[in-house]
Structure formats: C-alpha cells, structure tokens
Amino acid sequence: MTVMTPKFGMGASVRRKEDAAFITGRGRYTDDFLPEGTLHLYVVRSPVAKGTFTIASVEEARAAPGVHLVLTGADVAHLKDLRSGAMQKQPDGTRAPTRDIPILCRDRVQYVGDAVALVVAESRAQAQDAAELIEIDFDDEEAIASTAAALSEDAPLVWPELGSNRAFLYHVGDREKADAAFARADHVTRIEFVNNRLVCNYMEPRAALAEWRDDENRYVLTTGSQGVHSMRGILCKTFGIEPENLRVITPDVGGGFGPKTFVYREYAMVMEAAKRLGRPVKWTGDRNEHFMTDAQGRDNVVTAEMAMDREGRFLGLRVDLTANMGAYISQYGPFIPFVGVSMSTGVYDIQALDVTINGVYTNTCPVDAYRGAGRPEAAFLLEKLVDACARDLGIGRDEIRRRNFIRPEQFPYRTQTGRLYDVGEFEAHMNKCMENAGWATFEERLEESRRNGKLRGIGMATYIEACAFAGSEPAHVRLNDDGTVTLLIGTQSNGQGHATAYAQFVADKLNIDIDRITVRQGDTDELASGGGTGGSRSIPLGGVSAARAGEDLAEKIRRLAADELEASVDDIELSGGAARIVGTDRAVDFAAIARAAKAPEDLEGFGEFVQEEATYPNGTHICEVEIDPETGRTQVIAYWIVDDFGATVNPILLAGQVHGGVAQGLGQALTEDTVYSEDGQLVTASFMDYAMPRADDLPFIHFETRNVPSTTNAMGIKGAGEAGTIGATPAVLNAVTDALYRAYGIAHIDMPTTPSRVWETIRQARDAA
Numbered sequence: 001m002t003v004m005t006p007k008f009g010m011g012a013s014v015r016r017k018e019d020a021a022f023i024t025g026r027g028r029y030t031d032d033f034l035p036e037g038t039l040h041l042y043v044v045r046s047p048v049a050k051g052t053f054t055i056a057s058v059e060e061a062r063a064a065p066g067v068h069l070v071l072t073g074a075d076v077a078h079l080k081d082l083r084s085g086a087m088q089k090q091p092d093g094t095r096a097p098t099r100d101i102p103i104l105c106r107d108r109v110q111y112v113g114d115a116v117a118l119v120v121a122e123s124r125a126q127a128q129d130a131a132e133l134i135e136i137d138f139d140d141e142e143a144i145a146s147t148a149a150a151l152s153e154d155a156p157l158v159w160p161e162l163g164s165n166r167a168f169l170y171h172v173g174d175r176e177k178a179d180a181a182f183a184r185a186d187h188v189t190r191i192e193f194v195n196n197r198l199v200c201n202y203m204e205p206r207a208a209l210a211e212w213r214d215d216e217n218r219y220v221l222t223t224g225s226q227g228v229h230s231m232r233g234i235l236c237k238t239f240g241i242e243p244e245n246l247r248v249i250t251p252d253v254g255g256g257f258g259p260k261t262f263v264y265r266e267y268a269m270v271m272e273a274a275k276r277l278g279r280p281v282k283w284t285g286d287r288n289e290h291f292m293t294d295a296q297g298r299d300n301v302v303t304a305e306m307a308m309d310r311e312g313r314f315l316g317l318r319v320d321l322t323a324n325m326g327a328y329i330s331q332y333g334p335f336i337p338f339v340g341v342s343m344s345t346g347v348y349d350i351q352a353l354d355v356t357i358n359g360v361y362t363n364t365c366p367v368d369a370y371r372g373a374g375r376p377e378a379a380f381l382l383e384k385l386v387d388a389c390a391r392d393l394g395i396g397r398d399e400i401r402r403r404n405f406i407r408p409e410q411f412p413y414r415t416q417t418g419r420l421y422d423v424g425e426f427e428a429h430m431n432k433c434m435e436n437a438g439w440a441t442f443e444e445r446l447e448e449s450r451r452n453g454k455l456r457g458i459g460m461a462t463y464i465e466a467c468a469f470a471g472s473e474p475a476h477v478r479l480n481d482d483g484t485v486t487l488l489i490g491t492q493s494n495g496q497g498h499a500t501a502y503a504q505f506v507a508d509k510l511n512i513d514i515d516r517i518t519v520r521q522g523d524t525d526e527l528a529s530g531g532g533t534g535g536s537r538s539i540p541l542g543g544v545s546a547a548r549a550g551e552d553l554a555e556k557i558r559r560l561a562a563d564e565l566e567a568s569v570d571d572i573e574l575s576g577g578a579a580r581i582v583g584t585d586r587a588v589d590f591a592a593i594a595r596a597a598k599a600p601e602d603l604e605g606f607g608e609f610v611q612e613e614a615t616y617p618n619g620t621h622i623c624e625v626e627i628d629p630e631t632g633r634t635q636v637i638a639y640w641i642v643d644d645f646g647a648t649v650n651p652i653l654l655a656g657q658v659h660g661g662v663a664q665g666l667g668q669a670l671t672e673d674t675v676y677s678e679d680g681q682l683v684t685a686s687f688m689d690y691a692m693p694r695a696d697d698l699p700f701i702h703f704e705t706r707n708v709p710s711t712t713n714a715m716g717i718k719g720a721g722e723a724g725t726i727g728a729t730p731a732v733l734n735a736v737t738d739a740l741y742r743a744y745g746i747a748h749i750d751m752p753t754t755p756s757r758v759w760e761t762i763r764q765a766r767d768a769a
Contacts, residue, residue, distance in 0.1 A: 009508030013651045017094070017514055018499040019574035030207040030224050031284045036095040038209070041270055041283040044117040044134060045292065046109035049363040049680020051140035053109060053116065061119060061133040064215060066126035066557055068245055068277055070134070071269075072117045073106035079268055080238045086335035088170055096168035097359065098329040099159055103238070103265045103272075109138070110158060110327035111118035111363050112682055113292030115265055120273045120281055130486045133543070143680035147324040148194075148301045150360035158327060158361035166628035167325045167359035168334055172341050172417055178307075178354035181316030185307035188391045195377050196751050197299035197324070197674035199291055199684075200370050202494075203693060204254025206294060207284040214278070219244040219271050224253040226261040226491050227532015234263040239271070245522075246271075250522035256494030257664075258369035259295045261534050262331045262489040270294060275526070291685045296674060297370025299324040300337070300377055302463035304385050307352075308486035312395045314404045316352035317344060319453075320382065333368045334359055339466070340374025342417045346382045347426045347464045347596075348404040363465055363680040372722040373535065375465040376729055383461040383730035387737065388677050391747060397734075398434060401462055402427055412711075421616050421713045425644070429706045430462050433620035433642040436702055446742070447625075455627040456637075457739025461730035464618035467545055467719040468540035473531050474608040475545035477506055477553045483577055485510060485517045485553070490530010491538040492521050497653040497723065499665050500614060501539055502546045504650060508666035509550030509576045510557070512590075536719035539649055544714045548607025556602055560593045613711050615718040619643030621662075627739050632759030634670055640702045641727065646710040646718035654720055658703055661724020669732035673752050744769070 008014055021027055025598070046053070058070045074585040081100035089095055104115050117134055121127035132643050141210035142156040149155055150165040158165055182188060208223040219239075225231050228248040236243055253260065266283045273281040285293075300323050307316040310498040323337040341355050390400040405426045406413050413421045434440070442458050449456035476488040487502055498521065503514040520526055531537065561579030565572070565586055573582050582586035589598075622640045641658060648654055671691040675683040684690040709716030729751070736753045749757065 008504050008514050010020050010504065011648055012504060014500055014504055014514060016497045016500045017503065018469065026046065029204055029252050029254055030209060030222055033209050033222055033251070035211065035280045039120050039122060039277060039732050040124040040281040041125055041273055041281050041644065042119045042124060042131050043115050043266060043269070043283070044119065044131045045714060046112060046114040046116055046138070047145035048109060048138050049112050049138040049145065050156070051109060051138050052107055053139070054137045054684040055117065056135035056137060058117070058134050061130040064126065064130035064133055066122035066501070067119060067130045069120040069273055069476065070117065071104065073102065073104040076103045076272060079103045080240070082234065082238065082263055082265060084329040084331055084333060086169060086332045088334060088695065089336045090169050099715040101265060101328045101366070103268045103378070110505055111135065111365055113365060118269050118273070120277065145362050145364050145676035145678060145680045146459045147299055147322055147360060147362065150322070151358060151360050155428040158363055165361045167329065170357040171340055172344070172355040173353035175354045178316045178318055178352040181352035182307040182318070185315050186310040187308045187393060188305055189308070189385065189392045190303070190305045190747065191385050191388050192303045193384065193748070194750050195298050195300040195302060195380060196668060196672070197367070198297045198370055198672055199674050199690060200257045200259050200297060200641055202255025202257055202260065202292070205285045205287060205290045206264065207282070207381055208267045208270045209280060209282040210274040211280045211598045212275040212278060218247060219275065219465070220247045220249065221267060221271060222249045223267055224250065224252045224260055225492060226256045227490065227530060228522055229490055230532050231263055232524050235267060235271070236538035238268050238326050248524045250492055252490065253494040256533065257371045258297070258373055258534065260494065261532065262295055262368060262516045269674060287687070288685055291690065292682055293365060293370035295330050296326070296365050297367065298377060298668070299367050305379055306385055306389050308389060308393070312393045312400050312403055314348055314350045316521055317350050319344060319355040321355065321357045323357060324358050324362055324364065324367050326364045330368035333366060335578050336374040337377070338368055342419055343375050343378040343466055344382065344390035344417060345415050346701065347406060347424070347462050349410065364676055369534070371661065372465070372725045375722065376665070376726045378424050379461065379463040379465065379726045383463065384733065387459070387734050388747065391741065398430065398439070401430060420613055421464070423708045424464070424616070424618055425708050426462055426618060429642040429644055430708055433622050433640050436642065437622040437624070437640040439622065449626055453742045455629055455664060455739040456625070457735045457737070458622065458624045459731050459734025459738050460620060460622045461727050462620045462736060463727045464616050465723060466614040466616055467536035467722060468611065468615045468713065469537065471531060471541065472608050472610040473542040473545055474538065474606065475542060475549040476527070476539065477605040479553060479557065479590060479594050479603040481591065481594050483516070483589055485512070485596065487517060487519045488521070488527050489521060489542050489546065489638060490527050491533045491542050493532065496657065498538060501543060501649055501653055505543050505546040509547060512577045516577060527734045536721035538715050540717040540719045541609060541611055543649060543717065544609035545607040547715070548609060549605040550607070552607055553605025556605065557593055560596055560602060561588050562591065564588045564596055609714050611713060613712050615646065615713050617643065617645050617718040617720060618721045619727055620724065622768065623731040623735040625735045627736070627758060629743070629762050632755035632757070632762065634753055634758060636697065636732065637697045638665065639699045641743045643723060644708050644718070645705055645720045646707055646713065647665055647716040648705055648707065649717065655703055657720050658724040659701055661722060662728040663693055663698055664702055665725045665728025666698065666732050669729050669751050669753060670697065671752050671754065708759060747768045753757060
C-alpha cells in the first residue's frame with residue numbers, strides 16, 4: 001500500500017518558512033533594536049583568575065565624556081546573586097551549598113572575566129574609554145584551573161571557607177552489587193580520559209536591552225534566550241519584584257545550544273541602569289567576552305571500568321567522574337553530570353552500576369549545559385569503553401555490541417539508574433548502518449590508504465539518550481479577522497525551524513497553507529507561562545500540543561460554519577482556508593467565519609499534551625577517517641547515520657538538526673579545546689586560538705532513519721535536537737583510535753585529536769617501538 005505524504009502535515013518535506021527573512025537580512029536580533037535615547041553599557045572585567053581587589057576611585061571615569069553612570073559591587077548590593085537550584089542530594093542526604101554569581105564582585109574575583117564594575121555612556125566606545133580610568137588595585141593569588149588537580153592536597157582553594165575544592169559528591173548505582181559483579185568477572189577493561197571543555201560559539205553573541213517604563217511601573221528586557229518565562233522568574237527573584245513588573249521579549253535568536261538558556265549578570269545590569277537613568281540601556285557582548293564569560297560545556301576527567309565474562313558479556317560498570325563547575329555554580333551546572341550519569345548503561349543490558357561524581361570548583365568560567373547536557377559525555381564514555389573492551393578480548397566491535405544490546409523483547413526496560421526505555425531495536429539500526437558504510441569491505445579501503453602512505457580507521461557509536469523530559473508545553477491558536485491563524489507557544493526558536501514545524505501540525509488539522517499560520521514565541525505579555533526550549537522538548541511536547549490546539553480550533557470553525565451554512569457539523573469539511581459542505585460548492589471562508597463569531601473564545605483553540613516519562617532517541621553513527629602520519633592531520637572520509645527518532649515531522653528540518661549536531665560533535669573530537677594556563681588565564685580566547693571545525697573538515701553525511709514509534713509520546717516522536725552531537729563524538733574518536741591502533745598499537749588518544757597531538761602520539765609510539 002502506498003502511503004501519501006501530506007503537503008504540509010506530519011512527515012512533509014516543507015521548506016523553512018522563516019528563511020526568506022533571514023537570507024535577505026530582515027531578521028531582527030537583539031542588537032538590531034535601538035530605541036531613541038539608548039545608552040550603552042560596558043563591563044569592567046577581572047584580568048586575574050583569583051584575588052582580591054580595591055577600587056580606589058571611579059570619579060575620573062564618571063567625569064569622562066558621555067558617561068552617565070558608573071556602578072561597583074557596593075552600588076548593587078541590593079540585588080540578589082544569581083543562584084542555582086540544581087544541586088542534587090549527596091550520599092548522606094544533604095545538598096551541598098552553592099557559590100552564587102554576584103551581579104558585580106564586591107572585593108574578590110574568581111576567574112578571568114569576572115565582573116568588577118560597569119560604565120554606561122552615550123556610546124560603547126565612550127563607556128570603554130571611561131572604564132580604563134577606573135582605578136582598581138588587584139592583589140592576585142595562586143589559582144587552580146586544572147580539573148584533574150582540583151582535589152589534590154596542595155591545590156589552591158577557590159573558596160577557602162569550604163576547606164576543599166569539592167563542590168558536591170554524588171553517587172549513583174549499587175556499590176555492593178557492582179563489587180560482586182567485578183569479583184566474578186573473567187576480565188576487566190579500564191580506561192582513563194579527558195572530556196575536553198568547549199565554548200559553544202553561537203553565531204549571535206549575547207546582547208540585552210532594558211527599558212524602565214515608569215508609566216507601567218515595570219522593566220522591559222529584550223534579549224536572546226531559550227525561553228522568556230524562566231528568565232523572567234530568575235530576574236524577578238534577583239530584583240525582588242513580581243512577574244507583572246517585568247516583561248521579557250526575545251526576538252530572533254542566532255543559536256542557543258544551551259548557554260542562552262541562562263540568566264547572565266549583564267541582564268540585571270542593564271535593567272538596574274535603565275531604571276536609574278530613565279533611558280534605554282543596551283549591552284552587546286563581543287566574541288572575546290563570549291569566550292571568557294558565557295557558560296562553557298563538558299570538562300570531565302573520567303576513569304571507567306567494565307567487568308565481563310569470558311564471552312565478553314557485560315557484568316558491571318564502574319565510573320569515577322570529576323566534573324568541573326568553574327568558579328561559581330551556574331544555573332543547571334550540578335544537574336548536568338547527574339542527568340548524564342542517568343544514561344550510564346546506554347543501549348546495553350548491564351545489571352550492576354557504581355558511579356561516583358565529584359563536582360569541583362576551579363578558577364575558570366562556570367560550566368553548564370551545552371548541546372546534549374551530560375548525555376554526550378555519557379555516550380562518549382560508554383562507547384569509548386566498549387571499543388576498548390572489544391580490543392582487549394579480541395572480539396569484533398560490532399559483535400561485542402550485539403552480545404550486550406538490550407533485546408527488543410526486553411522492553412519496556414528499566415535501567416540501573418531508573419530510566420524506563422519504552423522501545424528499541426538497537427541491533428537492527430547498527431546492522432543497517434554497517435551495511436550502508438560498507439563495514440565488511442573496509443579492509444580493501446585500508447589497503448588503498450596504506451599504499452598511499454596513510455593510516456585509515458573506521459569507528460562506530462551506538463547511542464541512546466533521554467530527552468523531551470516529563471512535562472508539558474501548552475499551545476494556543478486563534479483564528480484572526482483576515483482568516484489567518486496565530487499559534488502562541490512558550491518554547492523559543494534559536495534556529496531550529498519552529499515557525500515551520502509548528503505550522504505543519506496546525507495546518508494539518510485546519511487544512512490550510514502554512515504561510516497563513518504565524519507562530520508567536522518570546523514575549524511574556526503574550527503568554528502567561530512556558531517551558532522554553534531545551535532538552536529536545538519543543539517538538540515532542542509542543543508539537544503534540546499544537547496539533548491538539550489545531551484540532552480544537554478546527555472543531556470550533558466547523559461549528560461556526562455549520563451555523564452560517566445551515567448544515568450539520570458532520571457535513572462540514574475544511575479546505576484551503578474555507579469551510580464547505582461536503583460534496584457541494586457551498587462554502588464560507590475563514591475570514592467570514594471569524595467575523596460571524598459571537599465571542600472571542602469561539603475563535604480560540606487550546607491543546608496540552610502532558611508526558612509522563614522522557615523519550616529515548618537512539619541510533620548508530622559510523623565514521624571513516626584517513627590520517628597522514630607525517631603531519632598528523634585527520635581527514636573524515638565518510639560518515640553514515642541510521643537513527644531512530646520514533647517519527648519524522650519534517651525530513652528537511654530533521655536532517656538539518658542532525659547535520660548541525662554532527663558538526664559540533666566532530667568539532668569536539670578533532671579541533672575544539674578550551675585551554676587555561678596554570679594561573680587561570682584563558683589561552684584560547686578567540687578564533688585565532690580556538691579551532692572551530694571548517695567546511696572542509698566535514699564530510700558528506702549519509703543520514704536515514706529507522707524509526708520505532710515511541711509509546712510514551714502521543715505521536716510517537718522521540719526528539720532529535722541533540723542526538724547528532726551525542727553520537728558523533730565517540731564515533732569520530734573511535735575511528736581515529738582504530739587507525740592508530742591498526743598502525744602502531746595506540747589504544748588511547750585524548751580529544752581533540754589535533755594534528756600536533758596525533759603527530760606527537762605517533763612519534764612516541766615509533767620511539768617506543
């Protein structure tokens with residue numbers, strides 16, 4: 001039977017409706033807004049990683065040309081610090097104390113870039129010039145920047161009053177059960193590695209514009225975000241005000257990836273300055289500030305062990321993980337390694353688990369959620385370890401996975417961390433991906449590379465992740481007077497294509513062109529609440545709600561049309577922006593229906609899907625690389641993916657999400673690394689030093705889906721926004737390691753596998769041989 005794909009509904013390859021504005025320069029980002037009389041704010045930042053400071057005088061700065069305001073920590077003491085509520089319980093049942101982010105430091109700085117003072121002037125240049133006139137004496141102290149050394153006995157203490165650099169201690173699993181599994185094991189494989197720190201580098205740096213509306217007794221904040229409602233809630237706590245005293249607006253956003261979720265101190269600064277001065281105040285960060293101050297990602301040091309029987313079946317897993325939090329506890333910082341560890345056993349049937357997490361403070365920029373938020377770290381750990389297990393036992397990498405996959409008949413499957421997987425066919429998508437990649441004929445390609453003096457490797461990762469966590473995202477639709485439809489929803493597009501995807505759900509129910517549907521997000525005045533965008537939740541939760549809201553409105557339109565046409569509701573069909581009696585030419589268009597409504601609620605639809613459990617996207621990535629041993633340069637030759645996303649909403653949007661995720665995962669594996677010197681100076685503070693992946697680093701990506709509909713989600717959707725990042729990093733690193741192991745017996749190399757690191761690793765192996 002042939003299944004017809006609808007023109008606009010679920011599964012249709014609809015091109016993004018928002019792109020016409022973006023590619024013609026008509027996008028409106030925060031920095032594009034410049035109300036009359038706008039002043040500009042500049043932040044004075046610490047040049048040292050740790051120490052005390054004294055501000056001798058700000059008078060010269062206040063008297064500088066164009067300056068309207070200079071504030072120090074003492075001037076904003078009435079503003080509460082930015083506090084995290086994400087601490088989880090420790091083994092003793094307590095929650096560790098946080099170290100919160102002050103709006104401006106008072107007498108001590110904790111990392112390079114810490115905010116010390118602010119200047120507001122007629123122009124940014126005048127504010128920056130005046131900032132140099134502030135007399136600040138820094139008494140710098142010994143800093144600690146190393147994750148691995150943070151808990152050593154002689155490490156300098158970031159917060160001496162804590163007596164240690166330990167921020168928290170978590171434990172997950174059953175230690176006694178794991179000890180028993182290791183005691184009966186025939187073999188144990190152990191690995192140690194670093195999951196390198198990343199700077200997310202979205203295209204649009206952060207910016208914020210604040211206005212004080214005296215006649216409304218409220219602030220208006222315009223800023224790029226991943227959800228205006230959570231931002232409003234945190235800032236209201238900071239200022240001690242009610243939600244009605246703050247409106248938050250988010251216009252177009254040029255990338256989010258997690259770090260634009262968070263409330264940063266500059267947002268409070270512009271609000272405070274705007275009220276004091278009675279004029280709009282704007283701050284726009286530059287790329288250097290982004291490197292120094294926007295929440296960074298990953299940064300784990302890990303030891304992991306797998307206990308196995310003689311056939312290579314996994315008996316137990318032990319993990320000792322040190323997670324860097326930076327100098328302060330960021331908004332969700334302590335939750336990121338915790339949620340990552342909840343996916344420790346991945347796609348494998350592992351019946352014993354023992355994981356210890358040490359969160360540590362260092363004199364570095366705070367660390368928080370970055371695309372995948374803990375799940376990429378978990379997948380990388382496990383897939384690197386599984387490859388090591390296969391090498392140690394002399395078993396094929398695909399075979400050891402087959403022996404340990406959770407089988408389809410075992411679902412629903414409860415993991416040792418309490419995760420409840422609903423469905424999965426892991427071996428099937430691995431087999432399909434191997435077939436696509438020509439895994440069986442790799443040796444032929446290897447010989448060709450050898451003849452050309454090159455190394456060649458192939459690597460895979462079979463991953464599963466948790467996303468679209470339990471909860472809901474209500475959707476509201478209304479029919480407008482002109483016959484168009486508006487959807488209001490509390491998520492926030494950062495480039496994913498929400499305007500298209502949500503419109504598809506509604507268009508499917510109303511049977512109208514998606515160009516007649518406007519999607520509205522990012523204004524607390526338009527919607528009372530919203531969960532924002534993060535954790536790949538927008539489409540699995542918001543999309544289902546949008547479909548239900550469309551159904552609700554469609555039913556109301558049919559009722560109104562039935563009255564107008566003097567027909568039964570059951571005889572009314574919707575088509576092309578009109579309602580008609582089936583089988584006749586008698587019809588009334590949506591605009592006329594809107595005019596005929598007697599009450600506003602007759603033109604409003606509402607939908608809410610409440611999901612009780614996360615969804616679990618999964619898949620297989622295979623990467624093939626070639627390495628020049630004389631230069632250490634790695635080239636990704638080809639890349640294949642077979643993913644299970646449950647159901648596909650729009651193949652074009654889905655491919656874009658996956659491709660973008662692969663680029664970020666490949667960047668971590670091959671090029672990107674955030675480096676601090678021993679004294680806490682950020683060495684990689686610009687694109688001159690931090691190597692982003694370029695177009696010629698990326699291969700053509702063969703991507704397809706093998707979907708098994710989720711039984712948790714009402715439409716079978718599993719979520720896809722972060723999956724590319726989760727599968728890519730281990731697949732690429734495993735391919736590089738495979739090439740090095742085949743040629744030189746090198747079983748480990750840390751990320752990023754830059755040419756210099758690969759060359760040095762090869763040189764050491766040659767010298768040892």
